Amino acid sequence: MDDLAPLLAVLVLIADLLAILHVWSRRIEFGRKIIWSLVIALLPVVGLIMWGIAAGRFAKVRL
Template sequence: MESWSTLLALIVLVADALAIFQVWRSRIEVGRKIIWSLVIALLPVVGLIMWLVAAGHFAKARL
């Protein structure tokens, strides 16, 4: 059971790191980059889902 939680934590950590990397590669203002990075880092699962919804292919407004 412990190995599954460790694996899940590593998957979330890698996904968050990739999301933050994508945020900093985007063309949005630096202030928004900082805010998105903080949201993703402080709320790992929720922040990642929020970013995927906001920046995904089906987003109504591009970031």
């Protein structure tokens, strides 16, 4: 189990970076880009899940 921790951390980091890049590539307000980037960076797993739900295919509001 201890061998998986570094790999999991790297995977979460890569997923967070990709999510932040996705946020900045979209045509949304600058303030929302800042807020989403902070949420994803400060709450890596929870922020990634929140972003995935908000930006997902079935989201009611497009980011």
